Amino acid sequence: MSKLLLLEDDLSLINGLSFAFQKAGHELDIARTLREAEALWQEGKYDLLVLDVSLPDGSGFEFCKKVRQTSQVPIIFLTASDTETSIIMGLDIGGDDYITKPFKLAVLMSRINAILRRSQHFKQTPGELSSNGITVQLLEGRAYKNGAPLELTAAEYKLLRFFMEQPDIILSAEQIMGRLWDCEGNFVDGNTLAVYIRRLRAKIEDDPTRPTRIVTVRRMGYKWNTGGGAE
Structure with a gap:
């Protein structure tokens, strides 16, 4: 069972999503304001956050920024704000997905399940990122491959960390x-x-000519591939 936090002020939407999430087997906490969300975040551990953007006392973007100071928990924005600027901002500050209202419930649930699967596959502990034999020690600012230190420049370390913080997401x-x-x-x-x-x-x-960790997605960009196979 996954534990989710829903930050949403629309009561009718809360009721519908609560039923759907619980039917899917998820444990759910609900916050209707930024203050409530911050209090719940301090008290509980969550596997995924679903955040509205426009709230009575602030913005879901503010909450996302605060969360990202200490955690890489998956975050989905679920909002009526569908401008290109808002979408880019939501993803750039650390959102894993951005879904605009109105939306299809089946699509939302599918995206939640996909992100949860990816998050479970991607091992992360406080102060450490680890995937596909690569480990980044965040506090030390060091990286290792199969336990052996990697000699990285500052820019290479920053790039590796950025990729590993967003596994399987096309950047x-x-x-x-x-x-x-x-x-x-x-x-x-x-x-x-x-x-x-x-x-x-x-x-x-292992073979830079056939990369399996940082893979190129044609015409779209790059991604950190947790599957470990060439694409």
Whole structure:
């Protein structure tokens, strides 16, 4: 059984989602305000958060930012705010998915189940990311492959961490470049990003010519592939 936190102020939607989540076997806590969500977050451990954006006392974006300071728990935004700016912001601040209202319940449940499966497959402990034989010690700022230290530059470490924090999610070059900058604080362009990815693959892949960890998704971008097989 997975434990979910729903942050939503629409009572009719709360009633419908509560029934659907519980029927699917999920344990559910409900918050109708940002303050209630913050109190529940302090008290409980959750496997996934479903957040509205517009709330009586603030924004779901604010809550997401606070959560991301200490946790990589999966987050889905479920909101009527369907502008491109809002969607980009929601994903850039750490959301794993963004679903706009009105929505189909079956689609929402399918996405929740997919994210929960991915989260369970991706081992994460406080201060550590681990997947496919690669481990990142967040507090130490070090990375290891099958227990052996990896000699990474600051940019390579930052890139690896960014990929591993969002397993199996396709990241566009623009999204990656928006988070990655060189040691002098300059933003990275597309050519430089390609070089960084090639160099990182040379250090973490068993066969850099056939990458299985950082894979290219044609015409879309890159993703950290927890499946471990070439795509």
